[in-house]
Amino acid sequence: MVTNDSPVVPPLRTARAPRPVRGRLILLGPAFVAAVAYVDPGNFATNSTAGARYGYLLVWVVVAANLAAMLVQTLTAKLGLATGRSLPELCREHLPRPLNRFMWAQAELVAMATDLAEVIGGAVALYLLFGVPLLPGGLIVGTASFAILALRSRGFRPFEIAIAVLLGVIVLAFAVNLVTAQPDVSDAAAGLLPRMQGTDSMLLAAGILGATVMPHVIYVHSALTPNRLPTEGEAQRRVVAKGLRVDVLIALGVAGAVNLAMLLVAASSFHGTSIPGTDTLEGVHAGLATTLGTAAAVGFAVALLLSGLASTSVGTYAGEVIMQGFLRRRIPLLIRRMITLLPALAVLAIGVDPTRALVLSQVVLSFGIPFALIPVVMFTRRRDLMGSLVNRRATTAAAVAITAFVVALNAFLLWQLAA
Template sequence: MGAIAAARAEQRRTVTVEQLRRRGWRGRLAVLGPAFVAAVAYVDPGNFATNFSAGAGYGYLLVWVIVVANLMAMLIQSLSAKLGLATGRSLPELCREHLSRWGTRFMWAQAELVAIATDLAEVIGGAVALHLLFGLPLLHGGLITGAIAFGLLGLQSRGHRPFERAIVFLLAIILVGLVSTLFRTDVDAGALAAGLVPGFAGIDSLVLATGILGATVMPHVIYLHSALTQRRLVCRSAEDTRFLLRTGRTDIVLGMGLAGLVNLSMLVVAAALFAGTGVPGTDTLEGIFAGLGTQLDAVAAYGFAIALLASGFASSGVGTYAGQVIMEGFLRRRIPLLLRRLLTLAPALVVLGFGVDPTQALVLSQVVLSFGIPFALAPLVWLTAKRSVMGELVNHRVTTAAAIVVTAVVVALNGVLVWETFGG
């Protein structure tokens, strides 16, 4: 009853799109939010592991991967947001409507595996951060991270705004914790510019590049973003729809732009401080923490740990939210939030309990995520190109072509990785 009452109160407080249009820039600010929730998933602990490892091991070589992945993310998230706006339904719901029964079940199964891999990275990251900051055992830190994520999701009972504000606050902590260190680092501008030229240095760099891609273009948030925009505001005219579409694009550029800045900061800081220096252990989160303290000072080290903690808390909450959208959309089933939190938390706790190296688990989880991207991208591109689904918001042919290229690049990169790893 409390959740129903809160939803009705939220509905009474909601203004119309026409009123927002008349408010000018203040009306646009009131619409911003969904992309910032999605952006948290693009700076989760898996990004910390892959980006710092890439910078420490290969310098500025893979800068281009982060830039390309962020541009891909902007395109993909704009399509997902537009799908929810145009149809009032999420991507999983539309997949269920347009795919066969067995196709829908397969899509649900692989999406759930993606959600588990996502939660693995997020919980491990939060646990490592608590260990670095307070010396807590990793298993205890994982439990605390799961509990905090559950608390964040509880804010949804008060409407979408409290949850979004909490996530934006945590995103701000991540941004300050990492970008402040970037400004204190002596960056080689020439090497940074050279890193914009695509290239690899063997199979290990390809694994990291695939991990960066999986950590940046997150499959679960492709499903989620379409749900974040559906039924958020009701459009009563074509002008309303165009206003929300334009504002949504601004939301995505700002949210994904901040996420891209954070990701780039990680790699550049690692390249400037660790590459070729002989600082030990920079392929682990613990080693990065120690290395920042050695190369800069304790402020940089604890800024990194606090950012990692905020990332673990925020992204774990967003990941569990995405899991709800996936199950409800594909299967029309909804399980209690606490049970879902426990089910997705279990694999991470097993990894922590058995003492698996947390950084290696994070990097491998991101590689797993990259293999889930095509299964989210293909139906997204297909559905947003169908006028019968999208109406006037159907993709332009150029947009569809660009999305097909993005999907092909992801599939090709993963194919090369498999060949080099198992057959090369």
């Protein structure tokens, strides 16, 4: 049995060293990979559309979704650390085979919906920046994601750093646009009061939720934390668990700020104006050029492109984690990339409105959230699996409340759309 006086392995010794910056950095990384999926092109579409149509009305949805995401990703990271296995692997081991197959099928659909948003968003960005037609742009984005994925062959650190750098550029672009837009602080604060304006605002709220608490990244995050740092016993696992919580708070705090900035910029620049088409990505780009200047429009398009490239890499990795975990099977990365590209390329080829496709894809993601959340809550409350990292009762209650809210929101949407 390992006690608090047991020798600490080198990575943990570094993390606990008196040099706080270097030590904390070793424990950071997995949540930044997750965070880039929280600022993917689907977020651009849902948040910008919400701000342009409803002003500051849905600020509370963005904030609430991000707080929920912090809790969910903390549980997910802790699950991988405590068990040494990803969420799909745990589902395969503990769920009946028919249910496990169903879970795999819906998870693959969720991953494909994710890739749809990311490739379309990147293609739109290439069109806005360089005039590249959407279909060739989708092919370019899908192919370019291989360069980022290739970094995984060198270990987890280069991949995490590359994703964090891309996230940093996205943050910078929206920070500049937010300062330039100068949104009304009092109106933004009033947007923290929960309220809706009809079914369309509910649809956008579900889209924001699906674009923030993303099912595929729940699977990914659980696969990034097992065996990342060698640990021996509960004492050392608690050290790493504390670092993972900090990782989540920083990374998702940054992602949440970007999401909020997207909505605030659109609300202050477009809501109540006569600028046309500002509920589309192309319209937002043109509108920013009109209201804030060319630099703001270019910054938006560059951030959109980097978001598409980074998030589609994470999405492809998610598909690998899903198949390997639920079915214990692998297919070559090139074949998987081609399969997941097909829906996005089909949408681009037939001329469906890209922004509409992005928003609807995020609604699909919202319907996939309960199937990822429920197993996370089930497993993290089991002491036989989690050891000392088992959930407290309050934590489980909060996670159950989030899951219940998502299920209720989706049921209401189905009822409204069918009426």
